Amino acid sequence: xxxxxxxxxxxxxxxxxxxxxxxxxxxxxxxxxxxxxxxxxxxxxxxxxxxxxxxxxxxxxxxxxxxxxxxxxxxxxxxxxxxxxxxxxxxxxxxxxxxxxxxxxxxxxxxxxx
Amino acid sequence: xxxxxxxxxxxxxxxxxxxxxxxxxxxxxxxxxxxxxxxxxxxxxxxxxxxxxxxxxxxxxxxxxxxxxxxxxxxxxxxxxxxxxxxxxxxxxxxxxxxxxxxxxxxxxxxx
Numbered sequence: 001x002x003x004x005x006x007x008x009x010x011x012x013x014x015x016x017x018x019x020x021x022x023x024x025x026x027x028x029x030x031x032x033x034x035x036x037x038x039x040x041x042x043x044x045x046x047x048x049x050x051x052x053x054x055x056x057x058x059x060x061x062x063x064x065x066x067x068x069x070x071x072x073x074x075x076x077x078x079x080x081x082x083x084x085x086x087x088x089x090x091x092x093x094x095x096x097x098x099x100x101x102x103x104x105x106x107x108x109x110x111x112x113x114x
Numbered sequence: 115x116x117x118x119x120x121x122x123x124x125x126x127x128x129x130x131x132x133x134x135x136x137x138x139x140x141x142x143x144x145x146x147x148x149x150x151x152x153x154x155x156x157x158x159x160x161x162x163x164x165x166x167x168x169x170x171x172x173x174x175x176x177x178x179x180x181x182x183x184x185x186x187x188x189x190x191x192x193x194x195x196x197x198x199x200x201x202x203x204x205x206x207x208x209x210x211x212x213x214x215x216x217x218x219x220x221x222x223x224x225x226x
Contacts, residue, residue, distance in 0.1 A: 042202065042218035058213070090156055101206060102147065103214060105156035
């Protein structure tokens with residue numbers, strides 16, 4: 001089974017709808033991240049969390065919110081979806097042990113907002 | 115804003131040739147990592163090089179780091195069609211409020 005899973009894998013929604021993307025991990029990592037990827041723009045950080053009680057805004061948090069329900073779960077919500085939020089969304093995890101930090105990515109959620 | 119910037123944006127080579135991708139960054143770093151992404155899938159970590167290291171090898175991968183020029187290169191030797199993917203560098207500036215900053219990536223196509 002995959003260590004980092006995302007649901008749904010694909011989603012089509014309409015402008016103004018509220019949607020939630022979910023991420024679960026079995027790696028036991030403290031840190032979790034949400035990124036979006038747009039063609040030609042690479043990955044941009046939306047929100048990140050270093051433990052259950054910690055939430056931090058990333059580079060492009062406007063229009064998004066997150067919830068860290070447990071160490072293993074980190075969900076991303078679009079309160080009122082708009083077309084320019086059409087993108088590929090990735091969840092990632094990392095642990096806090098050691099000198100260096102490697103991130104482990106989920107398979108992604110492809111979101112289309114009409 | 116992106117810290118790392120890969121060059122070239124796209125690279126097309128024949129199987130068996132070597133592929134070199136470059137990454138430049140702007141501010142001091144703790145370490146630099148390279149990730150690979152197959153089309154539409156999640157990124158996979160390839161290799162990490164620390165700021166006090168100059169070169170690192172892993173299988174067919176060779177990474178160099180020049181902190182004076184704020185640049186890194188990723189060399190893939192004897193490329194295979196399966197190496198076709200996008201490659202991203204990611205920098206870690208260190209500190210307590212840690213996060214990686216990714217570049218825009220190099221799309222590598224290896225033709226059989």
